Amino acid sequence: GNSVTQMEGPVTLSEEAFLTINCTYTATGYPSLFWYVQYPGEGLQLLLKATKADDKGSNKGFEATYRKETTSFHLEKGSVQVSDSAVYFCALSDTGSGNTGKLIFGQGTTLQVKP
Amino acid sequence: EAGVAQSPRYKIIEKRQSVAFWCNPISGHATLYWYQQILGQGPKLLIQFQNNGVVDDSQLPKDRFSAERLKGVDSTLKIQPAKLEDSAVYLCASSLESGTVGSYEQYFGPGTRLTVT
Numbered sequence: 343g344n345s346v347t348q349m350e351g352p353v354t355l356s357e358e359a360f361l362t363i364n365c366t367y368t369a370t371g372y373p374s375l376f377w378y379v380q381y382p383g384e385g386l387q388l389l390l391k392a393t394k395a396d397d398k399g400s401n402k403g404f405e406a407t408y409r410k411e412t413t414s415f416h417l418e419k420g421s422v423q424v425s426d427s428a429v430y431f432c433a434l435s436d437t438g439s440g441n442t443g444k445l446i447f448g449q450g451t452t453l454q455v456k457p
Numbered sequence: 458e459a460g461v462a463q464s465p466r467y468k469i470i471e472k473r474q475s476v477a478f479w480c481n482p483i484s485g486h487a488t489l490y491w492y493q494q495i496l497g498q499g500p501k502l503l504i505q506f507q508n509n510g511v512v513d514d515s516q517l518p519k520d521r522f523s524a525e526r527l528k529g530v531d532s533t534l535k536i537q538p539a540k541l542e543d544s545a546v547y548l549c550a551s552s553l554e555s556g557t558v559g560s561y562e563q564y565f566g567p568g569t570r571l572t573v574t
Contacts, residue, residue: 346499378565385461386500386548386565431499442513443552444490445563447499 344369348432348448355422355455363417363451365406365432373434375399375408375415376445380429389417389430422455429453459483461566463549469572475537478569482530482551488512489526490563491534492548500548506532507554539573546570 349364367375377389377399390399395410404419415432432448462481470476482489488507492500503522505513508529517524521540526532536543546568552561 385567386550388562388564391562433499442505443488443561444502444505444513445492445500447501449497449499 344373344434344436344446346432346434346446346448348430348451350451352452352454355453357424357455357457358421359455361417361419361422361426361453363430363432363453365415365417365448367413367415367432367434369413369434369436371436373436375406376433376435377404377406377415377417378431378433378447380431380450382428386431422453424455424457427453427455461549461551461564463547463566463569465569466567467570467572469574470539472541472573473538475535476539476571477533477535478547478549478571480532480534480549480566482532482549483564485553486551486564487529487554488552488561489532490550490552491524491532492550494546494548494568496545503534503547536571539571541573544571544573 345368347366374393376391378386379389380386390401392399392408398407406415406417429450429452431450433445464479490505491503494500503517504524506526509526524534548568549566550563552563554561
């Protein structure tokens with residue numbers, strides 16, 4: 343079945359450091375890929391998405407590229423801030439005829455950024 | 458535009474008791490989802506509605522969980538009787554349409570944190 347695997351956390355970085363959170367997936371067909379973020383005390387928010395191979399999603403300085411050949415969707419940011427401290431979830435969705443569009447999530451990666 | 462509303466935000470019950478959660482999706486959103494998020498894990502879909510019909514309930518423990526979406530708007534998720542392993546955050550999400558016709562963003566509510574003692 344479909345699944346998503348994320349790198350284990352927590353990830354602790356100093357402000358302005360480079361961030362990579364690895365995400366790989368297993369899926370039949372052509373899923374859409376997402377990164378969601380959960381700030382402390384808040385609900386899940388969509389951070390970025392990509393719907394086909396080689397697409398790059400970007401938002402708030404974060405980027406991720408849909409790599410079909412390596413079945414990956416790694417999240418990157420060039421310079422993290424303390425306000426980026428949150429839990430990040432990679433997810434996939436099977437779309438199109440015969441699929442329901444439900445999201446399948448990875449286990450989440452906690453990011454802590456220190457001043 | 459108002460977001461997805463959920464209540465209550467927190468609930469503590471004893472095992473074998475019953476509990477109900479309520480969700481009001483974003484106005485005009487046809488698709489509604491209930492996810493269960495156990496501590497340290499990603500959310501897992503329990504049930505998906507398209508208007509007031511069930512699209513996917515394959516991972517809903519039907520011996521104790523039930524859900525309905527009367528009139529295709531609000532939804533209620535019930536657990537009866539609760540077990541210790543039901544302790545989790547229950548998330549409601551909505552989207553304009555289901556994924557059968559494309560990729561639609563799911564908007565999440567703040568969740569209900571359930572503790573079963």
